[in-house]
Amino acid sequence: MADTVLPNGLRVIAARQPSIPMVELRMSVPFAGATFAHAATAEVLATVLLRGGRAGGADREAAMARHGVTLAAHRSSRWLQLSGSAPGRALDTLVGALADAVTHGCADEAQIRPARERMVRQIAMIRAQPQVVAKEALVAHCYGTVPGLQEVPFPAPVAAVTGAAVRALHQERLRPHGTVLVLVGDLDPERAVALVAGATSAWGEGGPVPPPLPLPSLGAGRVALVPRPDAVQSQIRLVRPAVARSDDRFPALSLATLVFGGYFSSRLVTNIREGKGLAYRAEAGFEDHLDQLVLTVDADTATQATVRAYQEIRAELGRLASAAPSAAELDAAREYTIGMAMLTLASQAGFATSVATAVCLGHEPERVTAFPELLRSVTRGQVVRAARDFFDPDAFSGVIVGDADRLAPGLRAVGGVEIAEAAAQS
Structure with a gap:
């Protein structure tokens, strides 16, 4: 296993486990926020993050499909997370797609608009599910209003998200400092770290990770x-x-x-x-x-x-x-x-x-x-x-x-x- 913090602050952990000729990728970016608008914008960002990138993105997608590379993004209340996999021989394609997503902005307004409209419809159904209702009722009862704990955003803030807000959040919060990248599989750990270092060299250092949001004390017996x-x-x-x-x-x-x-x-x-x-x-x-x-x-x-x-x-x-x-x-x-x-x-x-x-x-x-x-x-x-x-x-x-x-x-x-x-x- 290699465990290294790169000069830009990204922590890379690469472990060799060649049980099958594949590589698994997991990345976690600190992404907690203090408002409902942040939760909505972060949700849209996670949805469109892999649809943008620099010119040549279509070529990148074609290369990923050709080599059997997958990459997906989602958010939780505390993290923006990316996960993917690739055959061991296509590790450079997987890392390149990841680097492109995190360093070169995200989708334009034409791509964001339909994604946002689709999310509003989906969120309305998700928020009606009993599990979601119970989770939010529990949080509200125990802590009051804490937007930073919201896993599923409200439809109205999502409908109000603009492309400019998504790009601004990407620029402000999608930073290597405090981010963890894990690679496991049929790989050479030192070579994998070097590959990531080269691919993410243009990823700016950014500011410090915001401190954890405070929570009221959890009372007993209520x-x-x-x-x-x-x-x-x-x-x-x-x-x-x-x-x-x-x-x-x-x-x-x-x-x-x-x-x-x-x-x-x-x-x-x-x-x-x-x-x-x-x-x-x-x-x-x-x-x-x-x-x-x-x-x-x-x-x-x-x-x-x-x-x-x-x-x-x-x-x-x-x-x-x-x-x-x-x-x-x-x-x-x-x-x-x-x-x-x-x-x-x-x-x-x-x-x-x-x-x-x-x-x-x-x-x-x-x-x-x-x-x-x-x-x-x-x-x-x-x-x-x-x-x-x-x-x-x-x-x-x-x-x-x-x-x-x-x-x-x-x-x-x-x-x-x-x-x-x-x-x-x-």
Whole structure:
């Protein structure tokens, strides 16, 4: 593996894994913003980024097609990400296409207009999906209005995006400083770094990466019913602060989370999905809210099963905190997650994605192979302490999104759920 920061600030990590004669590419550019307009402009930029470039772009696309090279871009609330692949012999074509996109601007107005209009129609449908509604309801309930957490922009700001705004954002924020590029596959690491250095030599250094956007503190025990009239399904979304991934307690907390709801044999899945049939989906895991890691518990249920499912989730949280995971549960969870990690790292695509993710989260590339070994060393006592410290049901905040008229009476009887006055009177 070669790991180098180029003079312009771009960090390049190249690893040889010649299991098949292919190369995988992952690039992450810091792209968080503080306004809804930024989210909309960044979404348009990601959509048209690979359609522009200098004169000869058509020749570049033809060369990519001829050599079997793929490259795509998308954005999240914190990153603009590019991913691609190519046969090992076409690495120069892949890197050249990437360099062209990041160094020579993006599409003109004639290309941006139809993309923008299509996005407005697509976003209207995406934002109506229950998962998106629940995610935004959770963020609003926990933090208030935080545009920097928006994954799916609003249609109106997207419709207002101009070509000039897209080009200005490209010039201002698509910079090598703080950007990470990972290449994995049938390659020579040093030669790959040199190839990237030459191709991106014209990519300006730019300014420093903006600091992480601050978030209000996440209060404990605030669960609200969010009305979604006439919904036949409900979404339960609970969160609580977790320790950072670099914390010594994180491996034990990871195993406790797996035992609770992290895979198909976990307590939560066995109870409310397999045993009682109360949920279509139930899981627990971790999510990054900007620079804050939270422990999540999610369930999707039928409206008539929502109240009982919520009660069972709280009961399972309490049981994990009071009835420690057994040695057998711990061993099963440990072997499952280590096995899944090894399967992921065995492929070029999985290894590239894992390395890029680890580095973006502040770790070194070695984290992807070191973390499974950390899990092997976790003791049952450490998992018991993590379960006791992090799975108190009263420490979780969140939302229950569904038909308030049908859910309010049952949730009022359970107690501890904020119910809007309109729902309480219905």
